[in-house]
Amino acid sequence: MKLINKDTDYAMQAIIYMAESKEGVVSVSEMSEKLEIPKHFLRKILQILHKKKVLKAYEGRNGGFSLAIPADKILLLDLIKIFQGPINLIECIFKKKICPDIRHCILKKKIDYLQGVISSELKSLSMASLSYRR
Amino acid sequence: MKLINKDTDYAMQAIIYMAESKEGVVSVSEMSEKLEIPKHFLRKILQILHKKKVLKAYEGRNGGFSLAIPADKILLLDLIKIFQGPINLIECIFKKKICPDIRHCILKKKIDYLQGVISSELKSLSMASLSYRR
DNA sequence: TAAACTGATACCATATTAGTATCAGTTTGT
DNA sequence: ACAAACTGATACTAATATGGTATCAGTTTA
Ligand code: FES
Ligand code: FES
Numbered sequence: 001m002k003l004i005n006k007d008t009d010y011a012m013q014a015i016i017y018m019a020e021s022k023e024g025v026v027s028v029s030e031m032s033e034k035l036e037i038p039k040h041f042l043r044k045i046l047q048i049l050h051k052k053k054v055l056k057a058y059e060g061r062n063g064g065f066s067l068a069i070p071a072d073k074i075l076l077l078d079l080i081k082i083f084q085g086p087i088n089l090i091e092c093i094f095k096k097k098i099c100p101d102i103r104h105c106i107l108k109k110k111i112d113y114l115q116g117v118i119s120s121e122l123k124s125l126s127m128a129s130l131s132y133r134r
Numbered sequence: 135m136k137l138i139n140k141d142t143d144y145a146m147q148a149i150i151y152m153a154e155s156k157e158g159v160v161s162v163s164e165m166s167e168k169l170e171i172p173k174h175f176l177r178k179i180l181q182i183l184h185k186k187k188v189l190k191a192y193e194g195r196n197g198g199f200s201l202a203i204p205a206d207k208i209l210l211l212d213l214i215k216i217f218q219g220p221i222n223l224i225e226c227i228f229k230k231k232i233c234p235d236i237r238h239c240i241l242k243k244k245i246d247y248l249q250g251v252i253s254s255e256l257k258s259l260s261m262a263s264l265s266y267r268r
Numbered sequence: 269t270a271a272a273c274t275g276a277t278a279c280c281a282t283a284t285t286a287g288t289a290t291c292a293g294t295t296t297g298t
Numbered sequence: 299a300c301a302a303a304c305t306g307a308t309a310c311t312a313a314t315a316t317g318g319t320a321t322c323a324g325t326t327t328a
Contacts, residue, residue: 001137001223047306059305064304125241141316177275191275192326197327
C-alpha cells in the first residue's frame with residue numbers, strides 16, 4: 001500500500017527546490033540535474049502542476065517554472081489529489097452480498113473514519129513545512 | 135490508493151461464509167458458487183490461508199476447508215498482512231536529499247502516526263464482527 | 269475405481285505506474 | 299537573423315503489480 005507515488009514524490013521535491021531557490025524561475029534541466037530526476041518525466045509532472053495553477057510557466061530561453069502559490073499554501077493533500085486522484089480507500093468490497101445495509105456496515109464506518117484521519121493529516125502538511133531552510 | 139485488494143476481499147468473504155456455515159467443512163466449489171468468486175482464484179487464496187494456519191484443510195472427496203481459529207480472532211489486519219504485506223506507507227521518499235535527518239523529518243512523523251492509526255483500526259476489526267449473523 | 273476434493277506451481281491477461289521521445293512554438297543572447 | 303534553451307502537447311514504451319487460469323499429482327470416499 002503506497003500513500004505517495006513517484007509523481008507526487010518528484011512534485012514535492014521540485015516544489016521545495018523552487019521554494020528554496022533565490023532565482024524566481026527555475027528550469028526543468030536544473031532541477032532534473034540537482035534532484036536527480038529523469039528530465040522528461042519531471043517535465044511532464046511540472047506541466048501538470050502548471051495546468052493545475054500550482055506553478056507559473058515561462059517559455060523560451062531562460063524560461064522555466066516558478067511557484068504560483070506560496071509554498072505554505074501547497075498542501076501534500078493537494079498534490080496527492082492531482083497525481084493520484086481523491087482519497088478513496090474502499091469502493092464497497094462486499095456489494096449487496098454480505099453488507100445487508102450500507103448504513104450499518106462497520107467496515108465502511110471504520111474505513112470512512114480512516115479516510116478522514118488521513119485527509120486531515122495530509123492537509124496539515126505544507127511544502128513550506130518540509131523545506132529545511134524554513 | 136487501495137486499502138483492500140481482491141485477495142483480501144475474497145478471503146474475508148470466504149472466512150465469513152465458513153464462520154456462518156453449519157457444516158464443519160466447506161469446499162471451494164460451494165463457496166465459489168455461493169459467493170460468485172472464480173473457483174481457481176479462490177482456491178489459491180484458501181491454500182495460502184491454510185499455509186498461514188488460518189484454515190484447516192481436508193483432502194479427498196467431501197474435503198474442503200474449515201476455520202482453524204475462531205472468527206473473532208481473525209483480524210482484518212492479519213489478512214491484509216498475509217495478502218498485501220505489512221503496512222508500510224512510506225519508504226523514505228526523500229532519501230538523503232531533502233531530509234537532512236530522518237529523526238526530525240516531519241513527513242515521516244506524520245506518516246508513522248497514520249500507520250499506527252490504520253493498524254489499530256484494522257486490528258480492531260474481526261471477521262466475526264463483520265458477519266451479520268453474529 | 270472414479271468422482272470430488274486439496275497441494276503445488278506455472279502460466280496468462282490486464283491495469284497501473286514509471287519513464288522516454290518528439291514535434292511544434294516561444295524567447296533571448298549573440 | 300538565428301540557433302540555443304526553454305515550455306506545450308501528446309504519443310509511445312517498459313516495468314511492475316494485480317487479477318485470474320490451467321494443470322498435474324496425490325488423497326479420500328461413495
Ligand atoms: S463494505 Fe461497503 S457497505 Fe459494507
Ligand atoms: S521522507 Fe523519509 S525521513 Fe523524511
